[in-house]
Amino acid sequence: MSRLGGPALRLTVLIGESDRWHHRPLYSEIVHRARAAGLAGASVFRGIEGFGASSLVHTTRLLSLSEDLPVAVVIVDREERVRAFLPQLDGMVAEGLVLLDRCEVVTYAGRGQGQEQGQGQGQEQEPGRERGRGETAE
Template sequence: MNQQARLLRIYTDEAAYVGDRKVYEVVASRARDAGLAGVTVLEALIGFGRSAHVHRRHVLESDRAVVVEIVDEDPRLRSFATQLADVPEIGLITLEAVEIITPTADADHNGGAKR
């Protein structure tokens, strides 16, 4: 069974803080508190945005680009995104359509076709 959903992507970096907590930790915690379906935080090897500042891991400090991904229903993600307005330095937020694929027990490992 396949179903339509949305993917909310939030681009930030390890050096971005809200008080004494990292921005990506605040976002993940708020997403859990909001009862969203799930959150994944990914560290990028290298990245830059509008400022052209290159984010990467350095020997003495961490300044990697970070992406927070959240999959859920469109209205829930839009509502959640508006609740992040008070988070400084959050970065770019995108929303895109995704299809959730649920594998079936009778599908093989070569593309899912039955024999």
């Protein structure tokens, strides 16, 4: 896994949950291609309500429109790596919105990172204090 910190580029792809790429959910295809391209990470967020260029509102409140809820695929990495990935989206995103935003990475760490050698699962923590997700012992 590459180190990531400082200036970066955020790629956001806004599509519908029912969008497909060769019988596979489009959001899943984008995530798997991002991983294969070696990008720092990708996340998919499911919306509860939204509309796009068609102006049709999709919402969880109406059963008939809850099958195509908005989905955001968010990828963050160094600018040159994100821009090199963009051609993979050509032809895949027939309906939706693709955004690029400059951002700054403050923290980028996976599970088990930041722990010194010899520390790990059996390490004690402060009494009465539980570590939150992604938080490591000091």
